[in-house]
Amino acid sequence: MSENLLRSAGKKERKKISFQVIQTASVSILLIVLCAISAIKTDTFFTWNNLVDNLLTNAAYLGIIACGMTLVMIAGGFDLSVASTTAVCSVVVVLLLQGLAPGGFWYTIPVAILGAVLVGIVLGSVNGVLVSYVGVNPFVVTISTMLIFRGIALVITHGGQTIMVPLLLSNTFRQIYWGRVNLFGSDAYQLPVPILIFVGVFIVCFYLLRFTRFGHYIYAVGGNETASWLAGINTSLVKAATYTITGLTCAIAAVIYAGMSNTAQAASYGGLEMLVIASVIVGGTPLGGGRGSLLCTLNGLLLLSVIENLLAQFGVHEEYRNIVRGAIILIAVTVDVLVRRTRTKR
Amino acid sequence: MAIGAVVLIAIASVIGCSKRGDNKRHNIGFCMTLDHPYWQNMRLGAIAEGKKLGAEVTIMNAKEDPVLQIQQIQQLIAKQVDVACVVPMKKEPLVSGIQALNRANIPVIIVNREISKGCDYVCYTGTDTYTGAVTSAKILVEAIGGKGGIVELHQHLGTGPEIARSKALRDVIKDYRDVKVLARVPHKGDRGTAVKEMQTLLGKFPKLKGVYAHGDNFAIAAADACIQAGRRDIAIVGMGGSQEAIEAIKIGKITGTSFQQPELEGRSAIRLSVRYLKGEKLKKEYLIPCPAITRENAHKFKGQF
Numbered sequence: 146m147s148e149n150l151l152r153s154a155g156k157k158e159r160k161k162i163s164f165q166v167i168q169t170a171s172v173s174i175l176l177i178v179l180c181a182i183s184a185i186k187t188d189t190f191f192t193w194n195n196l197v198d199n200l201l202t203n204a205a206y207l208g209i210i211a212c213g214m215t216l217v218m219i220a221g222g223f224d225l226s227v228a229s230t231t232a233v234c235s236v237v238v239v240l241l242l243q244g245l246a247p248g249g250f251w252y253t254i255p256v257a258i259l260g261a262v263l264v265g266i267v268l269g270s271v272n273g274v275l276v277s278y279v280g281v282n283p284f285v286v287t288i289s290t291m292l293i294f295r296g297i298a299l300v301i302t303h304g305g306q307t308i309m310v311p312l313l314l315s316n317t318f319r320q321i322y323w324g325r326v327n328l329f330g331s332d333a334y335q336l337p338v339p340i341l342i343f344v345g346v347f348i349v350c351f352y353l354l355r356f357t358r359f360g361h362y363i364y365a366v367g368g369n370e371t372a373s374w375l376a377g378i379n380t381s382l383v384k385a386a387t388y389t390i391t392g393l394t395c396a397i398a399a400v401i402y403a404g405m406s407n408t409a410q411a412a413s414y415g416g417l418e419m420l421v422i423a424s425v426i427v428g429g430t431p432l433g434g435g436r437g438s439l440l441c442t443l444n445g446l447l448l449l450s451v452i453e454n455l456l457a458q459f460g461v462h463e464e465y466r467n468i469v470r471g472a473i474i475l476i477a478v479t480v481d482v483l484v485r486r487t488r489t490k491r
Numbered sequence: 492m493a494i495g496a497v498v499l500i501a502i503a504s505v506i507g508c509s510k511r512g513d514n515k516r517h518n519i520g521f522c523m524t525l526d527h528p529y530w531q532n533m534r535l536g537a538i539a540e541g542k543k544l545g546a547e548v549t550i551m552n553a554k555e556d557p558v559l560q561i562q563q564i565q566q567l568i569a570k571q572v573d574v575a576c577v578v579p580m581k582k583e584p585l586v587s588g589i590q591a592l593n594r595a596n597i598p599v600i601i602v603n604r605e606i607s608k609g610c611d612y613v614c615y616t617g618t619d620t621y622t623g624a625v626t627s628a629k630i631l632v633e634a635i636g637g638k639g640g641i642v643e644l645h646q647h648l649g650t651g652p653e654i655a656r657s658k659a660l661r662d663v664i665k666d667y668r669d670v671k672v673l674a675r676v677p678h679k680g681d682r683g684t685a686v687k688e689m690q691t692l693l694g695k696f697p698k699l700k701g702v703y704a705h706g707d708n709f710a711i712a713a714a715d716a717c718i719q720a721g722r723r724d725i726a727i728v729g730m731g732g733s734q735e736a737i738e739a740i741k742i743g744k745i746t747g748t749s750f751q752q753p754e755l756e757g758r759s760a761i762r763l764s765v766r767y768l769k770g771e772k773l774k775k776e777y778l779i780p781c782p783a784i785t786r787e788n789a790h791k792f793k794g795q796f
Binding site for chain 1: 518525547549550551552554556557558559561562563565566567568569570571581583584585586587588591595
């Protein structure tokens with residue numbers, strides 16, 4: 146029974162895939178056009194320094210959270226609390242580093258990271274339990290936990306002070322963000338660590354979504370929750386799990402953020418949730434769930450990052466930036482809708 | 492999709508036109524924040540000076556968030572600016588950002604706020620907080636006739652401006668044996684609290700002669716409390732020179748203040764950048780003076796924030 150349903154869900158998905166291809170294609174074309182324009186207009190766009198050290202590195206930690214968010218949104222959920230979760234985790238990792246500093250590098254740093262990851266998982270599962278087992282609307286749950294988690298971060302930093310990684314550890318810890326791995330055995334092409342971490346997270350999530358039973362359950366729950374439940378899927382568990390995974394990805398991103406500035410602040414990362422959700426939606430995963438994929442999210446993420454990069458490259462004045470950002474996202478989504486409409490008319 | 496592409500290209504070319512590739516123009520990045528009129532004026536000063544000197548200035552708004560500011564610094568590195576002027580949002584976190592600029596061999600000019608040790612920069616330019624505070628302290632001591640008890644309303648303990656302003660007061664009253672600091676009260680943010688604190692102080696010290704406030708905001712709040720208590724004889728000085736404070740000085744609500752000039756800070760940063768790019772050797776510090784504002788000269792000043 147359950148397999149039958151899954152198979153039919155799979156078929157449904159295959160039918161819609163043509164739409165998904167269109168959306169992916171429209172975002173990709175936009176991406177290519179923007180890249181081409183910046184390449185022609187500026188001479189600093191197509192440099193290793195800009196594309197890898199700047200664009201991809203800054204996309205990486207956003208992308209790590211977006212991986213978790215994609216799972217949540219495919220399952221039909223929504224998570225507004227990611228910025229606050231990230232704030233709590235980054236504060237926790239720095240506090241643990243401070244507390245355990247005398248223990249030496251090889252003990253302190255892994256323990257602190259593990260601590261932050263555990264906190265991330267706990268915060269994520271709080272969201273998950275409230276949404277799936279208690280049954281509160283995900284928007285309401287996560288907007289409340291957004292405030293609560295931010296409050297927790299403020300409380301444990303005594304009102305939002307900047308807390309610093311101890312000097313003893315800072316040079317090692319900062320490598321999580323600033324570290325570089327030599328590519329092709331030369332110094333000219335170095336790959337920043339955050340990108341490697343992102344690739345790791347992406348592959349794991351991709352495998353989870355595409356090749357495991359759990360991944361298929363996520364699509365099924367997002368497509369039709371009641372049918373999936375009737376088919377014997379533990380829908381609550383699946384939904385709760387997606388939120389927990391998002392909490393985990395927030396923790397990973399938080400550690401990278403903490404390494405970036407060697408400090409943590411409770412008030413940081415404002416607006417992060419909107420960037421993450423925007424990259425998922427622009428990529429093509431709809432708000433209702435049931436469709437979408439991580440490759441779509443990657444696409445959307447790259448588009449947003451390229452826009453951001455372009456604004457800096459062209460030196461657009463700060464006050465105009467939000468308008469350009471909004472306009473380009475709107476175009477990406479509108480083109481998709483228009484194409485879809487003409488398709489269905491035929 | 493074709494329509495979309497056309498619209499896109501149109502928009503993109505509009506963006507593109509905002510900058511024409513003229514390689515000889517100096518390209519200066521300015522990392523700051525814009526959430527207070529103070530910064531707005533600094534921005535206007537920087538842009539105006541850039542126009543005058545033929546340099547292109549890219550303003551980045553970090554919204555008081557150090558993490559965002561480091562990302563913006565990376566964007567400036569990728570853009571390969573010639574000089575980066577940075578107002579560090581927080582002094583410790585930004586060390587990483589400035590180090591990244593150092594690695595990319597982009598000269599850095601620190602503006603307005605301090606940065607912690609561990610990174611290199613060409614020079615610092617900003618308001619001379621200490622001398623400005625000395626100016627305010629001198630106005631106060633003069634106003635109370637060189638004797639009597641005063642109270643100090645200060646900012647968060649241990650911040651750069653707080654230390655400089657407290658030191659300025661101590662240095663000035665060293666020469667006046669009859670001036671006594673009766674109390675030092677930290678401000679806890681909003682004006683309402685400052686008013687309450689001032690009321691408590693008025694009750695506690697009936698012979699109070701003067702108030703040394705680490706900011707126009709608290710000075711005005713303190714003045715409100717004094718007026719309410721019928722104590723118009725108390726001399727109150729602030730620091731900053733906001734338009735509100737200047738108006739308050741004109742009507743005699745507060746005694747005086749020292750005038751900070753964000754616009755000059757922005758201009759100075761850009762001017763120093765251009766001088767550095769022309770190969771001039773710069774000093775480590777360029778401080779911008781804060782002239783005194785009292786009732787006599789208040790009409791000559793126009794608040795910059």
